[in-house]
Amino acid sequence: MSTQSYFPVPPGVGMEENFLSLDDILLSHERLPVRTECSFPRLGFLERSSDAHDIPEGTKMELPLWLSKGLYERKRKVLSVDLPKVYKEGWRTVFTADPCVVDLHKMGPYYYGLGSQILHFDSPENSDIAQALLQTFIGRFRRTMDSSQNAYNEDTSALVERLDSLEKALFRSGQNGLNSFQSWEKGQASQLTASSLVLNYRKRKLADVQT
Amino acid sequence: LLNLSQLIFCFRNEAKSFGRSDLIPSIKLRHCCLLRNQRCITAYLYDRLLRIRALRWEYGSVLPANVRFHMSAEEVQWFGQYKKSLASFMRSLGEGEGLDITQDIKPPKSLYIQVRCLKDHGEFEIEDGTVILLKKNSQHFLPRWKCEQLIRQGVLEHVVS
Numbered sequence: 001m002s003t004q005s006y007f008p009v010p011p012g013v014g015m016e017e018n019f020l021s022l023d024d025i026l027l028s029h030e031r032l033p034v035r036t037e038c039s040f041p042r043l044g045f046l047e048r049s050s051d052a053h054d055i056p057e058g059t060k061m062e063l064p065l066w067l068s069k070g071l072y073e074r075k076r077k078v079l080s081v082d083l084p085k086v087y088k089e090g091w092r093t094v095f096t097a098d099p100c101v102v103d104l105h106k107m108g109p110y111y112y113g114l115g116s117q118i119l120h121f122d123s124p125e126n127s128d129i130a131q132a133l134l135q136t137f138i139g140r141f142r143r144t145m146d147s148s149q150n151a152y153n154e155d156t157s158a159l160v161e162r163l164d165s166l167e168k169a170l171f172r173s174g175q176n177g178l179n180s181f182q183s184w185e186k187g188q189a190s191q192l193t194a195s196s197l198v199l200n201y202r203k204r205k206l207a208d209v210q211t
Numbered sequence: 212l213l214n215l216s217q218l219i220f221c222f223r224n225e226a227k228s229f230g231r232s233d234l235i236p237s238i239k240l241r242h243c244c245l246l247r248n249q250r251c252i253t254a255y256l257y258d259r260l261l262r263i264r265a266l267r268w269e270y271g272s273v274l275p276a277n278v279r280f281h282m283s284a285e286e287v288q289w290f291g292q293y294k295k296s297l298a299s300f301m302r303s304l305g306e307g308e309g310l311d312i313t314q315d316i317k318p319p320k321s322l323y324i325q326v327r328c329l330k331d332h333g334e335f336e337i338e339d340g341t342v343i344l345l346k347k348n349s350q351h352f353l354p355r356w357k358c359e360q361l362i363r364q365g366v367l368e369h370v371v372s
Contacts, residue, residue: 004316005265008258020254040237066250070243071236078236190320191371192358195269198365 011166015116023165027113028066033082035060065117072121081121086111089125092132099139104164111164112137140167148174152182263290267297268313271360314359324355326367 011023018024040046040055047055055061063071063079071078085091086107095102104111115133119126147159148171160171183189263286266274272294279287297313304310332345343351350370361367 005268006262007265008261009254019250020257022254022258025251025254038236039233040240041234043237043240066247067240067243070246071239078239188371190317192317192324192355192362192369194365194368195363198270198363 011113015119017117024113027110027117027165028064028069030065030108030110030114031062032065032068032084032118033060034063034068035080035082036078037076037080038078065114069117069120074122081118081123083118083123083125083129084108084114087115087118087125087129087132089128092128095132095136095139099136100143102136103162104140104167105162107164109165112166113164137166141170144171145174147171149178151175152178259286260289264293266290267294268316270363271313272298314356319355322355323352324358325350325352325370325372326358326362327370329366329368332361332366 009018009021011021011027012018017028036055036057036059039057042053043055044050044052047059047061068079068081072081073079091107108114112133115129119130123129144163144167147156151159156171156175160168163171180189263282266278267290270278274282274290282290301312302309304312327350328345328347331347335343335345337343337354337357343353345351345366358367358369362369
């Protein structure tokens with residue numbers, strides 16, 4: 001429902017996730033390359049490549065963010081988390097060179113979100129990663145804002161396809177603002193409308209009848 | 212939630228005392244999985260409540276049967292309690308005179324509006340006693356506040372010239 005009464009829990013800002021945010025739950029599903037620093041007895045079935053009963057120390061695996069965060073301890077007894085290549089030195093230089101050119105949707109749709117969460121794992125490159133995230137965002141923001149405020153009543157898929165999910169949310173709010181303003185200018189702001197719930201239900205019913 | 216933590220605590224202590232502290236990482240991993248499931252379930256149920264709450268504002272205080280069919284008993288009860296809280300709040304506004312804040316969400320421009328009927332809805336009585344027949348595609352000039360709910364429910368369409 002894209003109405004004024006349904007307000008879903010937004011994703012967290014920075015290093016904090018919102019427990020109830022569906023976006024953050026999806027974000028924390030992303031996988032990270034990890035190396036175990038201790039053994040995990042009887043959990044061999046999680047690691048498909050070997051038939052071992054246990055997961056030995058030193059195994060390289062990919063674990064989702066939520067599991068990595070849950071197991072990680074500062075003293076490094078349990079896991080060491082490696083950086084995905086998008087956050088490493090090589091890619092960081094590409095971003096600083098020209099942030100607007102990169103397809104952030106392909107680089108993992110949650111580039112900023114995952115980048116902020118990676119800071120929890122005490123990498124020595126943390127401050128560089130944080131800087132890169134910030135500079136990339138600043139570099140791209142102007143273009144996102146401009147295009148969202150000027151694309152009225154047209155197909156925006158070309159503008160949106162290279163944006164990360166945070167930028168997409170910003171683009172959507174920009175579009176909402178633009179559309180509301182335009183409808184006010186046309187005098188449609190006072191027109192009463194049907195609840196979108198009703199409209200969606202009707203559409204679904206028609207689809208059921210047709211199949 | 213409390214029981215879960217106590218259970219884990221017991222397992223850890225048992226593991227330590229039996230000299231099986233090597234099992235602790237696996238126990239911890241399983242605990243993370245349980246917490247994850249709990250988070251997903253809670254977020255899903257909470258999102259449903261947010262949508263149900265929006266229904267009170269979007270649709271009205273009586274939910275259509277097909278929506279109620281998909282709600283759990285607890286959700287129906289929650290909706291009833293939310294309705295009650297909202298109603299007592301609205302009654303307290305304007306120095307005890309009450310104000311229906313679910314009406315006129317968009318600032319009204321006139322007392323009467325032109326509406327077109329989108330489906331047959333039967334007879335409709337207005338203040339001065341006249342009865343209007345709401346037949347599909349008929350147009351009427353009616354008091355705005357009487358129509359607002361029917362427009363939201365998709366029975367009438369507001370015609371703006």
